[in-house]
Amino acid sequence: MDPFEDTLRRLREAFSAGLTRPAEFRAEQLRGLGRFLQDNKQLLQDALAQDLHKATQLDSAFIRKEPFGLVLIVAPWNYPLNLTLVPLVGALAAGNCVVLKPSEISTSVEKVLAEVLPRYLDQSCFAVVLGGPQEMGQLLEHRFDYIFFTGSPRVGRIVMTAAAKHLTPVTLELGGKNPCYVDDNCDPQTVANRVAWFRYFNAGQTCVAPDYILCSPETQERLLPALQSAITRFYGDDPQSSPNLGRIINQKQFQRLRALLGCGRVAIGGQSDESQRYIAPTVLVDVRETEPVMQEEIFGPILPIVNVRSLDEAIDFINRREKPLALYAFSNSSQVVKRVLARTSSGGFCGNDGFMHLTLASLPFGGVGASGMGRYHGKFSFDTFSHHRACLLRSPRMEKVNDLRYPPHSQRNLRVLLVAMEAHCCSCTLL
Amino acid sequence: MSGKGSKGAAEDPGSEPTLGMDPFEDTLRRLREAFSSGRTRPAEFRAEQLRGLGRFLQDNKQLLQDALAQDLHKSAFESDISELILCQNEVDLALGNLQAWMKDEPVAKNTLTKLASAFIRKEPFGLVLIIAPWNYPLNLTLVPLVGALAAGNCVVLKPSEISKAAEKVLAEVLPQYLDQSCFAVVLGGPQETGQLLEHKFDYILFTGSPRVGRIVMTAAAKHLTPVTLELGGKNPCYVDDNCDPQTVANRVAWFRYFNAGQTCVAPDYILCSPETQERLLPALQSAIARFYGDDPQSSPNLGRIINQKQFQRLRALLGCGRVAIGGQSDESQRYIAPTVLVDVRETEPVMQEEIFGPILPIVNVRSLDEAIDFINRREKPLALYAFSNSSQVVNQMLDRTSSGSFGGNEGFIYMTLPSLPLGGVGNSGMGRYQGKFSFDTFSHHRSCLLSHAGLEKLNEIRYPPYTAWSQQLLSWALASRSCTLL
Numbered sequence: 001m002d003p004f005e006d007t008l009r010r011l012r013e014a015f016s017a018g019l020t021r022p023a024e025f026r027a028e029q030l031r032g033l034g035r036f037l038q039d040n041k042q043l044l045q046d047a048l049a050q051d052l053h054k055a056t057q058l059d060s061a062f063i064r065k066e067p068f069g070l071v072l073i074v075a076p077w078n079y080p081l082n083l084t085l086v087p088l089v090g091a092l093a094a095g096n097c098v099v100l101k102p103s104e105i106s107t108s109v110e111k112v113l114a115e116v117l118p119r120y121l122d123q124s125c126f127a128v129v130l131g132g133p134q135e136m137g138q139l140l141e142h143r144f145d146y147i148f149f150t151g152s153p154r155v156g157r158i159v160m161t162a163a164a165k166h167l168t169p170v171t172l173e174l175g176g177k178n179p180c181y182v183d184d185n186c187d188p189q190t191v192a193n194r195v196a197w198f199r200y201f202n203a204g205q206t207c208v209a210p211d212y213i214l215c216s217p218e219t220q221e222r223l224l225p226a227l228q229s230a231i232t233r234f235y236g237d238d239p240q241s242s243p244n245l246g247r248i249i250n251q252k253q254f255q256r257l258r259a260l261l262g263c264g265r266v267a268i269g270g271q272s273d274e275s276q277r278y279i280a281p282t283v284l285v286d287v288r289e290t291e292p293v294m295q296e297e298i299f300g301p302i303l304p305i306v307n308v309r310s311l312d313e314a315i316d317f318i319n320r321r322e323k324p325l326a327l328y329a330f331s332n333s334s335q336v337v338k339r340v341l342a343r344t345s346s347g348g349f350c351g352n353d354g355f356m357h358l359t360l361a362s363l364p365f366g367g368v369g370a371s372g373m374g375r376y377h378g379k380f381s382f383d384t385f386s387h388h389r390a391c392l393l394r395s396p397r398m399e400k401v402n403d404l405r406y407p408p409h410s411q412r413n414l415r416v417l418l419v420a421m422e423a424h425c426c427s428c429t430l431l
Numbered sequence: 432m433s434g435k436g437s438k439g440a441a442e443d444p445g446s447e448p449t450l451g452m453d454p455f456e457d458t459l460r461r462l463r464e465a466f467s468s469g470r471t472r473p474a475e476f477r478a479e480q481l482r483g484l485g486r487f488l489q490d491n492k493q494l495l496q497d498a499l500a501q502d503l504h505k506s507a508f509e510s511d512i513s514e515l516i517l518c519q520n521e522v523d524l525a526l527g528n529l530q531a532w533m534k535d536e537p538v539a540k541n542t543l544t545k546l547a548s549a550f551i552r553k554e555p556f557g558l559v560l561i562i563a564p565w566n567y568p569l570n571l572t573l574v575p576l577v578g579a580l581a582a583g584n585c586v587v588l589k590p591s592e593i594s595k596a597a598e599k600v601l602a603e604v605l606p607q608y609l610d611q612s613c614f615a616v617v618l619g620g621p622q623e624t625g626q627l628l629e630h631k632f633d634y635i636l637f638t639g640s641p642r643v644g645r646i647v648m649t650a651a652a653k654h655l656t657p658v659t660l661e662l663g664g665k666n667p668c669y670v671d672d673n674c675d676p677q678t679v680a681n682r683v684a685w686f687r688y689f690n691a692g693q694t695c696v697a698p699d700y701i702l703c704s705p706e707t708q709e710r711l712l713p714a715l716q717s718a719i720a721r722f723y724g725d726d727p728q729s730s731p732n733l734g735r736i737i738n739q740k741q742f743q744r745l746r747a748l749l750g751c752g753r754v755a756i757g758g759q760s761d762e763s764q765r766y767i768a769p770t771v772l773v774d775v776r777e778t779e780p781v782m783q784e785e786i787f788g789p790i791l792p793i794v795n796v797r798s799l800d801e802a803i804d805f806i807n808r809r810e811k812p813l814a815l816y817a818f819s820n821s822s823q824v825v826n827q828m829l830d831r832t833s834s835g836s837f838g839g840n841e842g843f844i845y846m847t848l849p850s851l852p853l854g855g856v857g858n859s860g861m862g863r864y865q866g867k868f869s870f871d872t873f874s875h876h877r878s879c880l881l882s883h884a885g886l887e888k889l890n891e892i893r894y895p896p897y898t899a900w901s902q903q904l905l906s907w908a909l910a911s912r913s914c915t916l917l
Contacts, residue, residue: 016807018831061850061851063851063852064829064837066833066856068856068857069833069857145857153655156655157652157653157655160648160651160652160655161649161652161653163648163652164645164648164649164651164652165645165649167641167644167645167648167660167662167857167858167860167861169861169862172655174655186884187884187885187887189887190884190885190887193887193890193894194890197893197894233894234894234895234896235895236896242895242896243896244895244896244897319467330884331884332884332885334881337881338881341552341879341881343469345554345557345875345877346877347877347878348877348878348879348880349552349877349878349879349880350879350880350881350882351879351880351881351882352881352882352883352884353547353880353882356543356544356547356880356882357549357878357879357880359541359543359544359909360538360539360540360541360544360549360878360880362538362539362540362549363538363549363551363878363879363880364551364876364878365878366876368554368556368875368877369633369655370655372655373655373657374657375876387833387856388852388854388863389833389834389835389836389837389856390835390836390837390851390852390853390854390863391829391836391837391838391839391851392836392837392838392839392841392851393822393825393829393838393839393840393841394838394839394840394841395840396674396675396678396679396818396819396820396840397678399675399677399678399681402681402682405512405685406681406685406721406722407506407508407722407723407730407732408722408724408730408732409508409732414508417512418511418512418516
């Protein structure tokens with residue numbers, strides 16, 4: 001039996017009834033979401049801690065914008081609240097009915113989203129559905145009016161193929177290997193601080209984290225002690241006991257990452273503890289392009305360094321590969337930073353820092369090529385979840401003015417009309 | 432396809448002994464290499480391409496009008512206002528705005544990024560594929576092309592093999608006006624298009640039917656290629672009791688029979704009360720006689736059906752309901768008279784498929800509500816029209832339905848206001864283009880933040896280990912309106 005049929009029908013009926021259209025309704029939904037976050041702060045922090053041992057300290061004519069209708073949001077496990085609720089805000093604000101499919105891998109957060117969140121929203125217009133890959137497949141056979149998916153490129157293809165059957169537009173927030181170019185002209189400690197913080201944040205399980213470093217052997221020599229210093233500063237001499245270092249989400253990911261520790265040579269870290277799904281902040285060197293650590297998105301606290309002999313070689317290396325979600329370049333020379341920017345492509349780019357660009361709601365967040373399509377955050381979310389309908393309302397009178405356009409055409413009328421069109425300033429009235 | 436030995440750079444796989452080899456491989460590789468070399472990036476290069484396109488339109492005006500006359504029996508006037516002038520205007524708009532559109536767009540910053548430079552950079556995707564249909568074979572090829580070129584992409588154009596005369600001009604003459612290392616025309620039918628779609632493109636813009644739209648999107652999904660699909664459907668045209676029948680008849684008839692009805696945004700069927708139908712019919716007859724004379728078949732202002740297949744399909748639709756006006760056809764000319772059908776049932780073929788011909792069925796409804804229900808029971812159309820003296824009624828229709836575009840007391844809006852985006856929703860498509868919307872569609876909007884290499888002391892606050900104080904401060908800095916939570 002199809003487990004989703006009833007739910008989806010209920011939501012479609014609510015949408016057709018126009019429940020989600022008034023601004024007041026949408027605002028009420030958003031306020032509910034806000035109360036959910038406030039009322040359950042401890043619960044959420046506990047859940048995040050349980051799933052990811054997250055550092056809980058850190059704990060936005062005319063064209064008419066119309067909702068699409070029934071929106072599906074499929075979220076991943078690494079930032080299980082952010083990557084579920086931030087899209088949800090956009091979908092609700094745009095007036096859609098929403099089906100949320102949180103990740104079954106971050107089980108504690110999934111539970112809170114399934115059991116607590118719906119109480120804060122109008123449940124005739126909102127539903128949480130649960131399940132693994134098989135249920136997802138079933139869900140995707142249904143027709144949605146928009147699908148927002150965050151996850152891997154592999155599953156992104158599956159989602160888009162399913163969407164194509166119904167001509168459903170999609171936003172796919174995918175991933176890749178985010179290059180981090182480090183120029184010879186830099187202060188190693190500054191670079192090490194910034195790269196390390198963004199790499200090891202959430203135990204490296206961040207789609208926009210720097211995935212690997214590209215630098216010369218000389219710069220590598222200066223970076224290694226600086227990286228060690230940053231790691232010690234952030235996480236202490238025994239990182240495993242630091243409250244500020246996350247854990248790997250599950251055994252499967254842990255085993256995958258532990259295997260990557262065998263690539264190249266461990267320069268820093270390399271320890272792991274299966275019972276805690278702990279992997280030490282690690283730096284690998286002497287890494288070859290063909291090794292697994294340079295073939296898949298790492299998504300863990302492992303940072304390989306690949307040597308290049310020049311900026312050009314770094315840029316070629318980057319451009320030979322799929323377009324990443326994020327790209328980083330560190331240099332004291334703004335010229336160098338701008339050259340990397342000008343000669344590459346990526347979802348987003350940050351010079352001399354990690355993924356700070358994500359903190360600006362005024363910047364759209366999205367990928368390009370294999371790292372995704374579409375974008376959101378702030379107003380971009382609202383626009384993503386809205387159909388922009390071109391509208392032209394004319395007067396039913398003034399029909400005489402239209403006479404010019406109707407056949408048969410006199411030479412004079414033709415000339416007037418064509419001149420007007422070519423001048424394209426009064427074509428509106430005359431046509 | 433005849434045309435072997437053509438002067439242009441068009442690839443015609445049908446004329447080459449391919450023996451299983453991919454006919455597009457070389458062309459695509461050449462274009463990719465050109466793109467990687469950065470040739471299409473500078474504004475001056477793009478402007479030169481656009482100027483070349485402009486010269487193509489001017490130098491070959493007669494040739495193009497002849498081609499359109501050959502394919503669709505288009506009058507010079509129709510060719511001008513629906514194709515040539517629109518293309519020229521699009522070129523001019525792009526040339527006039529290229530610098531502005533290409534500029535990095537600065538964005539608002541927050542407390543943590545005050546000293547940085549934050550902006551959105553528009554970048555070309557790379558290799559763009561434009562697949563065009565036969566009904567406006569120049570407009571629907573060249574207007575997207577303007578956007579793709581302005582955005583700095585290399586472009587592969589696949590014009591429709593059905594509008595043969597236009598295809599020939601595009602394949603043989605157009606490439607001479609553009610840098611052929613960055614531009615190619617490829618030819619072929621459904622089989623070749625299928626082969627083409629196996630390749631990876633960085634963007635695909637397709638104009639055509641929903642059925643083929645699905646095929647294109649499915650192929651694109653394999654490569655995670657973003658798409659804009661300009662599809663179709665049945666565009667409802669609601670006519671309120673409170674209207675002047677002759678005014679409505681003029682407007683509806685002109686937009687319906689333009690290009691012999693072969694327009695994706697034409698009013699497809701009328702929804703009105705039986706009383707209004709009685710008033711409309713003589714008014715429609717009057718409009719048709721006025722526009723096309725007593726013998727429309729001899730009017731220079733009425734187009735012809737593109738080919739036999741479409742003609743036969745349309746002739747079969749003449750058997751639906753009852754012919755109230757017109758109904759004549761002439762196979763030798765692929766001519767179908769401007770026709771109005773009444774007593775039409777929802778289940779008949781004429782109400783089941785997009786008509787795409789000079790046939791206008793009238794479906795009776797008893798109220799605005801019934802009309803809206805009728806419309807909302809069906810797929811979202813590319814365009815929706817409402818005619819009424821009451822702006823209340825027009826606005827209600829607008830508020831309670833959805834469609835790609837909407838015209839109140841007007842037919843398709845794009846000739847009047849090319850600055851509005853052209854795009855569908857639901858079954859009628861996704862994405863949009865025209866004017867600046869084209870440039871944006873064919874660009875990747877890359878978020879950029881350039882921070883200081885120094886000033887590391889300012890970053891201290893974000894690094895662990897955290898004190899209660901530093902946590903508070905950081906939360907405050909992030910929680911301002913212009914941030915998202917990390």
